Amino acid sequence: MTSKANTTNALIFKSASLFALRIVLNSSDLAALKEAITRKMTEAGSLFKDEAVVLDATRINEAPDWSALLSHLQANHLPVIGVMAEGSILDSARQAGLVPVTLSTPSNAERVPHEPPAAPIPQPKPEKPEAKPVETPQLEPSLVIKRQLRSGQRIYARNSDLIVIGAVGRGAEIIADGNIHVYGPLRGKAIAGARGNTQARIFTTHLDAELLAIAGIYRLIDADFNQNLIKQAVIVELENESLTFIANNEHN
Structure with a gap:
C-alpha cells in the first residue's frame, strides 16, 4: 500500500521586504522612453543592472506600448516586477x-493638504482633569556595522539610521529608511530615506561613492561632479528635489 506523501512542510510563506527601483514615466512616447532608459543605464554603468523595477505610470494620461517597453527594459537588465497605475492605463498594463503594486514611497513629492479642522466646540472644564500619560514614540535603534x-x-536598516564604522567598498550597497553615517571611505552606493523620508541625510568622512540617493533622488559621482569634494568629509541633503553636497567644515 502506498502512503500519501506528507507535503505540509514543503514550503513556508513568510513576509519579506524588497528594495525596488521605481521608474517614473513622464511620457508615453516609446521612442523617448527607450532613449531615456538607454542614456540612464549608460550613465550608471552596472549600478542598476538586475535591480528589481516598479514602473510608476501615475503621471501619464495615455498607456505606452507596454510590450515594447518591457522588452527594452529587459534588454537593459531591468526586470520589471510591477506597475503603479490607474483606470484604463492599469487595465492595459494588466x-x-x-502586476499592480503599492509602494510606501509616495508617487510624487506633492501632498494633498488636509481640510482644516472645524472650530472646536467649547466644553466645560472638569473640576479635576484627569492626567493623561505622555506617549513616547518608539524609535528603532540605529543599525551599527563595525566592519568593511x-x-x-548589501545592508538595509529598516525604520532606522545606519552607521557604518569602516569602509564601504565599490560594488557594496547600504540602504536605510533614515540617515546614513559612514565613518570611513564611502566608495559604493548609499541610499538614505529609502521609504520616502525627504529629511534623511548621508554623512561620510571620505566621499568617493559610485552613487548617492535620498528619497528616490539619486546622483552619480562621475567626472561632472565637484572634484573638490572627492575624498572629503561631506554631508548630503535633499533640497528642491535635488541633492546638495556640503563640505563638513562649512558647518563649523
Whole structure:
C-alpha cells in the first residue's frame, strides 16, 4: 500500500521586504522612453543592472506600448516586477502581464493638504482633569556595522539610521529608511530615506561613492561632479528635489 506523501512542510510563506527601483514615466512616447532608459543605464554603468523595477505610470494620461517597453527594459537588465497605475492605463498594463503594486514611497513629492479642522466646540472644564500619560514614540535603534563592506554586500536598516564604522567598498550597497553615517571611505552606493523620508541625510568622512540617493533622488559621482569634494568629509541633503553636497567644515 502506498502512503500519501506528507507535503505540509514543503514550503513556508513568510513576509519579506524588497528594495525596488521605481521608474517614473513622464511620457508615453516609446521612442523617448527607450532613449531615456538607454542614456540612464549608460550613465550608471552596472549600478542598476538586475535591480528589481516598479514602473510608476501615475503621471501619464495615455498607456505606452507596454510590450515594447518591457522588452527594452529587459534588454537593459531591468526586470520589471510591477506597475503603479490607474483606470484604463492599469487595465492595459494588466493585459500586458504587469502586476499592480503599492509602494510606501509616495508617487510624487506633492501632498494633498488636509481640510482644516472645524472650530472646536467649547466644553466645560472638569473640576479635576484627569492626567493623561505622555506617549513616547518608539524609535528603532540605529543599525551599527563595525566592519568593511565588500563588493556584492548589501545592508538595509529598516525604520532606522545606519552607521557604518569602516569602509564601504565599490560594488557594496547600504540602504536605510533614515540617515546614513559612514565613518570611513564611502566608495559604493548609499541610499538614505529609502521609504520616502525627504529629511534623511548621508554623512561620510571620505566621499568617493559610485552613487548617492535620498528619497528616490539619486546622483552619480562621475567626472561632472565637484572634484573638490572627492575624498572629503561631506554631508548630503535633499533640497528642491535635488541633492546638495556640503563640505563638513562649512558647518563649523
